[in-house]
Amino acid sequence: MRHLTTALAVGVTVTLTAAAWDPTPVSPPAASVKVQPGASKGTGALTPIASADRLIAPLGVDPACPAKLLIGMRSDAKKARFATMSVEIDQPLSASRSMLSSYLPPGAEVRAKLLVAVPPDTKEGEYGLRLRAPAQTLSVPVEVVPVDRLDNGGNLALQRPVTASSQHLNANYPPCSVADGDRSSNGWAGGNGWNDATSRAWPDTVAIALGGARQISRVDLYTLDTERYPASTYGLRDWDVQAQVDGQWRTVAQVRGNTAGSARSDFEPVSADAVRIVALASNGANDYTRIIEVEVR
């Protein structure tokens, strides 16, 4: 019994210590709705807004990493008002919200993230997404494109299947987020970066299948790096870059002592089916692997 008590006490101590300095388990997901102040034009208009005039929704990607954009409304009323907008999307696509409502001071804008899910059997083509305020509707066409025909800008990893050694479950850290095309650390814990589940245990791995043999010679890795969570304290420090050649993993580059938000590795061209990051250590507390994006060229 004494042995059991000691073991429990040690367990509790470790847990509390980790919670005190580790940002990962205690970070809430990024706020989904934000209101920003502004100056009203006094026209009374309530204008739907979107962060893009069209949305590319890749077909066949992991549902944990859906296409997304920011939507919102701007009020040019003279007085504060309660504003509501509906969100309509053509079947079989689905949107993460059907409505956006907010109290809006004059001139203020409300913004929210909208996720668009594409079922696997969706036909490619253009689909309608409409943001409908009482007197104005904004259309944002959604273009469903198979990953093989996506304009990847030369990044062979973009939207390709990702597997990882583990995944932290306290918030939204899906492995596919390292190939979603978003390098920004903003919105950490909200689906834009991978955090492994094994604190202070190494190595951790994340692998990206390239959809067939591809000639590659460069990998760029983006690790967590914000004002609040700088890479020099929370980012990845040491890792190997591996290429899968004829079914075998081959180390093609090594990064040691990194303290920056990103690092580029160049190597002799190889024909590879997949790329794997073997994470060996992180900075500061050396606790978790946190990767925002991996790009392969």
Ligand SMILES: [Ca+2]
């Ligand atoms: Ca990302």
